[in-house]
Amino acid sequence: MTENGHKICVGEIVGVHGIKGEVKVKSFTETDRNLERYGTLCDERGRLFEVKVSGHSKELLRVKIKGVDDRNRAKELIGCRLYAERSALPELTDEDEFYQADLIGLEVRSADGTAVGTVAGIYNFGAGEILEIKLAAGGQREMIPFSQSYVPEVNIKGGFVTVRATSMLFAERDGDEI
Secondary structure, three states, X not given: OOEEOOEEEEEEEEEEEOOOOEXXXXXXXXXXXXXXXXXXXEOOOOXXXXXXXXXXXXXXXXXXXXXXXXXXXXXXXXXXXXXXXXXXXXXXOOOOOOXXXXXXXXXXXXXXXXXXXXXXXXXXXXXXXXXXXXXXOOOOEEEEEOOOOOOOEEEOOOOEEEOOOOOOOOXXXXXXXX
Protein backbone atom coordinates (compact mmCIF):
# COMPACT_ATOMS: atom_id res chain seq x y z
CA MET A 1 0.00 0.00 0.00
CA THR A 2 1.13 3.51 -0.65
CA GLU A 3 0.02 6.71 0.94
CA ASN A 4 -1.73 9.70 -0.60
CA GLY A 5 -2.06 12.29 2.21
CA HIS A 6 -4.14 10.59 4.92
CA LYS A 7 -5.28 7.92 2.52
CA ILE A 8 -3.92 4.43 1.97
CA CYS A 9 -4.00 2.65 -1.38
CA VAL A 10 -6.09 -0.48 -0.86
CA GLY A 11 -6.37 -1.69 -4.46
CA GLU A 12 -6.09 -1.05 -8.17
CA ILE A 13 -8.59 -1.64 -10.96
CA VAL A 14 -6.83 -3.91 -13.44
CA GLY A 15 -9.59 -5.11 -15.75
CA VAL A 16 -13.29 -5.55 -16.42
CA HIS A 17 -15.63 -8.48 -15.92
CA GLY A 18 -18.71 -9.02 -18.03
CA ILE A 19 -20.93 -6.40 -19.64
CA LYS A 20 -22.69 -4.92 -16.59
CA GLY A 21 -19.83 -2.74 -15.37
CA GLU A 22 -18.03 -5.00 -12.91
CA VAL A 23 -14.31 -4.41 -12.56
CA LYS A 24 -11.42 -6.65 -11.53
CA VAL A 25 -9.46 -5.26 -8.60
CA LYS A 26 -6.08 -6.28 -7.29
CA SER A 27 -6.52 -5.85 -3.55
CA PHE A 28 -3.62 -4.63 -1.41
CA THR A 29 -5.38 -5.48 1.84
CA GLU A 30 -4.47 -8.36 4.13
CA THR A 31 -7.89 -9.92 3.57
CA ASP A 32 -8.89 -9.00 0.02
CA ARG A 33 -12.66 -9.07 0.60
CA ASN A 34 -12.30 -6.35 3.25
CA LEU A 35 -12.09 -3.80 0.44
CA GLU A 36 -15.76 -2.85 0.83
CA ARG A 37 -15.45 -2.48 4.63
CA TYR A 38 -13.38 0.71 4.33
CA GLY A 39 -16.29 2.89 3.27
CA THR A 40 -16.32 5.15 0.25
CA LEU A 41 -13.04 4.91 -1.64
CA CYS A 42 -11.46 7.58 -3.83
CA ASP A 43 -8.88 7.73 -6.59
CA GLU A 44 -5.91 10.04 -7.24
CA ARG A 45 -8.23 12.59 -8.86
CA GLY A 46 -10.60 12.69 -5.89
CA ARG A 47 -13.44 10.77 -7.54
CA LEU A 48 -15.50 8.82 -5.00
CA PHE A 49 -16.45 5.15 -5.37
CA GLU A 50 -18.93 3.05 -3.43
CA VAL A 51 -17.82 -0.54 -3.94
CA LYS A 52 -19.38 -3.95 -3.36
CA VAL A 53 -17.30 -7.10 -3.70
CA SER A 54 -19.26 -9.58 -5.81
CA GLY A 55 -16.76 -12.42 -6.01
CA HIS A 56 -13.38 -13.57 -7.27
CA SER A 57 -11.96 -13.92 -10.76
CA LYS A 58 -8.80 -15.99 -10.34
CA GLU A 59 -6.69 -14.05 -7.82
CA LEU A 60 -8.53 -10.77 -8.35
CA LEU A 61 -11.71 -9.42 -6.81
CA ARG A 62 -14.82 -8.81 -8.88
CA VAL A 63 -16.21 -5.48 -7.74
CA LYS A 64 -19.36 -3.57 -8.56
CA ILE A 65 -18.98 0.21 -8.36
CA LYS A 66 -22.15 2.22 -7.82
CA GLY A 67 -22.95 4.17 -10.99
CA VAL A 68 -20.76 2.07 -13.30
CA ASP A 69 -23.31 0.05 -15.23
CA ASP A 70 -21.65 -0.92 -18.50
CA ARG A 71 -18.41 -2.38 -19.78
CA ASN A 72 -17.30 0.82 -21.55
CA ARG A 73 -17.51 2.90 -18.37
CA ALA A 74 -15.71 0.14 -16.45
CA LYS A 75 -12.88 0.08 -19.04
CA GLU A 76 -12.28 3.79 -18.43
CA LEU A 77 -11.36 2.96 -14.82
CA ILE A 78 -8.58 0.46 -15.59
CA GLY A 79 -5.39 1.62 -13.89
CA CYS A 80 -7.29 3.58 -11.25
CA ARG A 81 -5.85 3.15 -7.76
CA LEU A 82 -8.38 3.04 -4.93
CA TYR A 83 -7.68 4.79 -1.63
CA ALA A 84 -9.32 4.51 1.79
CA GLU A 85 -9.16 6.94 4.66
CA ARG A 86 -6.41 5.84 7.03
CA SER A 87 -8.88 6.13 9.91
CA ALA A 88 -11.12 3.49 8.26
CA LEU A 89 -8.37 0.85 8.41
CA PRO A 90 -7.95 -1.49 11.38
CA GLU A 91 -5.82 -0.29 14.25
CA LEU A 92 -2.44 -1.94 14.47
CA THR A 93 -2.10 -3.87 17.70
CA ASP A 94 1.34 -5.46 17.46
CA GLU A 95 4.44 -3.33 17.92
CA ASP A 96 5.98 -4.99 14.86
CA GLU A 97 2.98 -4.27 12.61
CA PHE A 98 2.91 -1.38 10.18
CA TYR A 99 1.23 -0.34 6.99
CA GLN A 100 3.56 -0.30 4.01
CA ALA A 101 2.70 3.37 3.56
CA ASP A 102 4.42 3.99 6.90
CA LEU A 103 7.75 3.09 5.28
CA ILE A 104 7.70 5.90 2.72
CA GLY A 105 10.09 8.66 3.78
CA LEU A 106 11.85 6.65 6.50
CA GLU A 107 15.60 7.03 6.75
CA VAL A 108 17.56 4.08 5.38
CA ARG A 109 20.60 3.07 7.42
CA SER A 110 23.39 0.63 6.72
CA ALA A 111 24.17 -2.11 9.25
CA ASP A 112 26.65 0.19 11.03
CA GLY A 113 23.98 2.89 11.49
CA THR A 114 25.17 5.25 8.74
CA ALA A 115 22.33 7.08 6.96
CA VAL A 116 22.45 6.16 3.27
CA GLY A 117 19.11 7.42 1.96
CA THR A 118 15.33 7.33 2.34
CA VAL A 119 12.58 4.90 1.42
CA ALA A 120 11.05 6.19 -1.81
CA GLY A 121 8.51 3.44 -2.47
CA ILE A 122 7.45 -0.14 -1.99
CA TYR A 123 6.21 -2.29 -4.85
CA ASN A 124 5.11 -5.78 -5.69
CA PHE A 125 5.52 -6.80 -9.31
CA GLY A 126 4.39 -10.36 -8.58
CA ALA A 127 7.48 -11.94 -7.07
CA GLY A 128 7.43 -10.31 -3.64
CA GLU A 129 7.79 -6.89 -2.12
CA ILE A 130 10.51 -4.55 -3.41
CA LEU A 131 11.81 -1.55 -1.47
CA GLU A 132 12.90 1.49 -3.49
CA ILE A 133 15.62 3.56 -1.85
CA LYS A 134 16.66 7.06 -2.85
CA LEU A 135 20.35 7.26 -1.99
CA ALA A 136 21.58 10.35 -0.17
CA ALA A 137 24.73 10.51 -2.30
CA GLY A 138 23.66 11.61 -5.77
CA GLY A 139 19.95 10.82 -5.43
CA GLN A 140 20.10 7.61 -7.45
CA ARG A 141 17.44 5.04 -6.74
CA GLU A 142 18.10 1.42 -5.87
CA MET A 143 15.65 -1.42 -5.41
CA ILE A 144 16.12 -4.34 -3.05
CA PRO A 145 13.90 -7.21 -1.96
CA PHE A 146 11.88 -6.28 1.11
CA SER A 147 12.76 -9.37 3.09
CA GLN A 148 14.36 -10.10 6.45
CA SER A 149 17.69 -10.95 4.82
CA TYR A 150 17.93 -7.56 3.06
CA VAL A 151 15.97 -5.41 5.53
CA PRO A 152 16.59 -6.89 8.98
CA GLU A 153 15.10 -3.99 10.93
CA VAL A 154 12.07 -1.76 10.49
CA ASN A 155 11.73 0.82 13.24
CA ILE A 156 8.68 2.96 12.54
CA LYS A 157 8.85 4.80 15.88
CA GLY A 158 12.55 5.51 15.38
CA GLY A 159 11.95 6.63 11.79
CA PHE A 160 14.35 4.27 10.04
CA VAL A 161 14.94 0.93 8.37
CA THR A 162 18.25 -0.93 8.39
CA VAL A 163 19.49 -2.60 5.22
CA ARG A 164 22.32 -5.00 4.64
CA ALA A 165 24.75 -3.91 1.93
CA THR A 166 24.86 -6.41 -0.91
CA SER A 167 26.60 -6.62 -4.23
CA MET A 168 23.51 -5.18 -5.91
CA LEU A 169 22.96 -2.44 -3.33
CA PHE A 170 25.23 0.53 -2.81
CA ALA A 171 27.75 -0.67 -5.35
CA GLU A 172 30.93 1.28 -5.67
CA ARG A 173 30.20 4.98 -5.79
CA ASP A 174 33.05 7.40 -6.44
CA GLY A 175 35.56 4.62 -5.80
CA ASP A 176 34.30 3.81 -2.31
CA GLU A 177 32.40 0.71 -1.39
CA ILE A 178 29.86 0.88 1.39
